[in-house]
Amino acid sequence: MTVTRFSIKKPVVLMYPPLEQAFDEYEDLEKSYNAVVLKIDAKNRQELIHDLKNKYKDYTINIVATSGPLYHHYGKFDREIIDLLPDLKAVCHNGAGYDPVDIDYLVQKNIPLSNVVGINDASTADTNLFLILATMRNYFLGNKNIKANKWRSGLPIGNNPKDKTLGILGMGGIGKDVNRRCKVLGFEKIIYYRRNQLPSEEEEGAEFVSLDQLLAQSDIISINLPLNASTHHFLDREQFEKMKDGVILVNTARGAVVNEVSLMEYLKNGKVKSYGSDVWENEPWHINEELIKMENVVATPHMGTWAKEVIYDYEAFQVKNIKHFIQHGKVLTIVPEQQQNF
Ligand SMILES: O=CC(=O)O
Numbered sequence: 001m002t003v004t005r006f007s008i009k010k011p012v013v014l015m016y017p018p019l020e021q022a023f024d025e026y027e028d029l030e031k032s033y034n035a036v037v038l039k040i041d042a043k044n045r046q047e048l049i050h051d052l053k054n055k056y057k058d059y060t061i062n063i064v065a066t067s068g069p070l071y072h073h074y075g076k077f078d079r080e081i082i083d084l085l086p087d088l089k090a091v092c093h094n095g096a097g098y099d100p101v102d103i104d105y106l107v108q109k110n111i112p113l114s115n116v117v118g119i120n121d122a123s124t125a126d127t128n129l130f131l132i133l134a135t136m137r138n139y140f141l142g143n144k145n146i147k148a149n150k151w152r153s154g155l156p157i158g159n160n161p162k163d164k165t166l167g168i169l170g171m172g173g174i175g176k177d178v179n180r181r182c183k184v185l186g187f188e189k190i191i192y193y194r195r196n197q198l199p200s201e202e203e204e205g206a207e208f209v210s211l212d213q214l215l216a217q218s219d220i221i222s223i224n225l226p227l228n229a230s231t232h233h234f235l236d237r238e239q240f241e242k243m244k245d246g247v248i249l250v251n252t253a254r255g256a257v258v259n260e261v262s263l264m265e266y267l268k269n270g271k272v273k274s275y276g277s278d279v280w281e282n283e284p285w286h287i288n289e290e291l292i293k294m295e296n297v298v299a300t301p302h303m304g305t306w307a308k309e310v311i312y313d314y315e316a317f318q319v320k321n322i323k324h325f326i327q328h329g330k331v332l333t334i335v336p337e338q339q340q341n342f
Pocket residue numbers: 068094095096097098120304305
């Protein structure tokens with residue numbers, strides 16, 4: 001297939017690495033959409049800035065394909081980088097959470113940003129479920145014990161979901177999938193908090209409560225809020241004080257939704273019994289080592305979407321957004337901050 005009616009005649013797509021799976025989709029972008037795909041190979045932010053000023057200076061880069069790992073290599077896709085791209089018309093992010101991109105600056109510049117919607121829900125909820133069970137039943141300590149030839153010696157006894165209340169903080173796509181999975185585990189009650197109550201068919205049996213009620217009633221709190229300016233350190237001392245003694249926290253959202261320094265105090269004094277998390281403030285290179293090494297912390301390195309099928313679908317979805325923009329001058333899944341403008 002050759003697409004002929006472009007709203008951008010000679011699209012140039014700058015790609016932040018790494019491409020893991022959907023090579024065929026990117027090839028099609030080059031073949032059928034007449035696009036030039038530039039794959040960044042800079043080793044760090046300084047090199048990237050140097051390349052944008054020199055190696056790529058003669059390209060009219062219209063679209064940038066960003067990804068979570070870009071942040072690991074180059075830091076935020078922010079004003080400093082965006083200002084080096086005078087022909088930029090759209091940014092298509094390969095991820096549901098787009099905190100590695102400076103959305104405020106894109107809003108100011110009227111440049112649309114798309115993210116990936118829906119694809120990561122089930123896979124992240126699976127990780128959530130793993131962390132809930134690992135923390136409630138101490139499977140992670142059991143794993144350590146048996147490898148040290150200690151069987152159950154010194155292994156604290158776990159708890160079942162029976163008689164327990166699970167609180168889901170943030171009931172978007174992932175929160176809803178957590179609810180579906182946890183319903184079969186036999187919790188006494190599943191409650192949730194979000195800005196607005198969901199229609200009952202989307203609640204699927206979970207009960208809408210206020211934030212304070214959720215903090216006070218939950219035995220396990222599942223954190224499923226996106227990270228943005230209003231959710232940064234959403235859980236801090238004030239909220240920990242309102243929780244039940246011995247509460248368990250599980251986080252597959254973003255590390256910085258929790259103030260990790262305060263959390264450590266509450267993990268040490270036992271108010272928080274354990275913390276299961278896939279996400280960390282300042283991941284991946286500057287995570288709080290003291291926190292991840294604590295006995296009552298189950299830590300995984302952001303594996304919520306780390307499944308071959310999800311990565312392929314993410315990349316293919318990103319390409320779909322790019323193609324749509326090339327053809328129609330619009331992205332398919334504009335982020336909430338820009339929904340009124342595009
Ligand atoms: O963390 C995963 C994502 O934002 O897609």
